[in-house]
Amino acid sequence: MMEFEEDREEAPPLLDAAQDDEDVPQLVDSAGEPQVKVPITIVTGYLGAGKTTLLNYILNEQHGKKIAVILNEFGNSSDIEKSLTVNTEEGKVEEWLDLANGCLCCSVKDTGVNAIESLMARRGAFDYILLETTGLADPGNIAPIFWVDDGLGSTIYLDGIVTLVDAKNILRSLDAPTPEETPEDHGQGPHLTTAHLQISHADVIVLNKTDIVSADELDAVRARIRAINALARIHETAYSAVPRLEGVLLDLHAYNAVPVEELDFARKGHSHLDPTISTIALEVPVLAEEKLAALDSWLQALLWEGTLLGGEAEGIEVHRTKGRIELASGGVKLLQGVREMFEFTDSREGAGGEGSGGKIVLIGKGLDEEKFAASLAKALT
Numbered sequence: 388m389m390e391f392e393e394d395r396e397e398a399p400p401l402l403d404a405a406q407d408d409e410d411v412p413q414l415v416d417s418a419g420e421p422q423v424k425v426p427i428t429i430v431t432g433y434l435g436a437g438k439t440t441l442l443n444y445i446l447n448e449q450h451g452k453k454i455a456v457i458l459n460e461f462g463n464s465s466d467i468e469k470s471l472t473v474n475t476e477e478g479k480v481e482e483w484l485d486l487a488n489g490c491l492c493c494s495v496k497d498t499g500v501n502a503i504e505s506l507m508a509r510r511g512a513f514d515y516i517l518l519e520t521t522g523l524a525d526p527g528n529i530a531p532i533f534w535v536d537d538g539l540g541s542t543i544y545l546d547g548i549v550t551l552v553d554a555k556n557i558l559r560s561l562d563a564p565t566p567e568e569t570p571e572d573h574g575q576g577p578h579l580t581t582a583h584l585q586i587s588h589a590d591v592i593v594l595n596k597t598d599i600v601s602a603d604e605l606d607a608v609r610a611r612i613r614a615i616n617a618l619a620r621i622h623e624t625a626y627s628a629v630p631r632l633e634g635v636l637l638d639l640h641a642y643n644a645v646p647v648e649e650l651d652f653a654r655k656g657h658s659h660l661d662p663t664i665s666t667i668a669l670e671v672p673v674l675a676e677e678k679l680a681a682l683d684s685w686l687q688a689l690l691w692e693g694t695l696l697g698g699e700a701e702g703i704e705v706h707r708t709k710g711r712i713e714l715a716s717g718g719v720k721l722l723q724g725v726r727e728m729f730e731f732t733d734s735r736e737g738a739g740g741e742g743s744g745g746k747i748v749l750i751g752k753g754l755d756e757e758k759f760a761a762s763l764a765k766a767l768t
């Protein structure tokens with residue numbers, strides 16, 4: 388079972404994670420051959436937060452896994468090559484990825500995936516891929532590249548987004564951003580910063596540099612992060628030294644599993660401490676199968692148009708969506724989304740609920756829980 392408490396307790400020994408079903412690599416049938424899909428974790432965080440320190444920590448701690456590290460560092464638009472460090476038995480090998488555009492997120496959607504697949508074809512498959520973004524990257528632009536449909540037979544899958552947060556500087560970045568901390572293409576008000584985007588998309592937050600802040604400062608930072616993203620698990624570290632890798636940073640399955648306790652946890656985290664981004668949790672009654680279309684339409688209006696069906700709201704921008712929908716038939720649908728992309732899948736555990744209904748958790752801007760709940764209720768009746 389996963390833990391959702393803030394992680395300060397004793398760390399179990401490395402790689403001692405229980406081998407439950409969720410840890411088994413997914414098998415897909417591609418051209419008749421069963422194939423193990425390789426997980427990719429996106430590592431993001433503001434300039435100097437400790438991303439490189441974290442990647443080095445992982446490469447040093449993780450023995451027995453062949454890990455490829457992709458650095459999406461681009462200075463300017465003429466720089467079209469991406470460095471790729473492959474961690475092999477013999478040490479680190481540097482590779483270069485040719486991408487059509489300088490930036491992974493600006494290139495055609497499947498370029499990043501294709502580049503990695505062709506690299507694996509040349510060098511042999513990796514067990515794991517870590518993608519370090521630049522400090523100014525918006526992970527919401529990068530995640531959809533790697534969150535590809537199973538049906539497309541991709542050999543990689545998005546495992547999760549890990550965001551490094553600099554405990555000393557994060558509040559300043561959120562409250563008094565410098566111009567470069569405020570992405571221009573999000574011109575809906577001065578307060579949506581790169582730091583917000585990196586926190587709102589995170590599945591895991593590594594709250595780093597705890598060695599240089601007081602306990603009170605740390606409390607304030609933790610509360611602020613929790614207010615923005617109540618779904619993410621927070622791990623407090625010095626020098627990015629997380630207690631263990633498995634289930635903490637690696638093999639999160641954040642884009643397929645939707646544990647009940649995770650949604651319940653998000654509900655408790657609810658607060659209005661951050662004026663820009665918040666997390667809301669909406670109750671969904673047990674649904675007749677045919678009501679799924681209505682829910683789908685409600686989500687389309689919200690995620691594609693930024694509007695609330697049958698209600699009024701402005702400036703909505705949803706970054707992350709997760710949910711579990713209980714069906715009258717006894718089945719459970721899982722809902723996953725990042726930005727405008729979302730999908731329903733059938734829960735593999737089958738019926739998990741006690742008939743008490745489901746839940747949808749949203750993280751983003753302009754989320755008013757009461758208005759959203761009213762609009763959703765209307766759409767579903």
Ligand SMILES: Nc1nc2c(ncn2[C@@H]2O[C@H](COP(=O)(O)OP(=O)(O)OP(=O)(O)O)[C@@H](O)[C@H]2O)c(=O)[nH]1
Pocket residue numbers: 432433434435436437438439440441521522551595596597598599624625626627
């Ligand atoms: N005091 C302290 N310093 C840290 C900690 N973690 C990292 N540093 C230092 O902070 C600096 C930046 O760390 P990096 O790991 O390079 O940060 P980064 O996020 O990769 O930085 P960019 O690639 O420039 O965006 C380095 O000098 C690290 O040694 C920490 O927990 N405490």
Ligand SMILES: [Zn+2]
Pocket residue numbers: 438439440
């Ligand atoms: Zn770095």
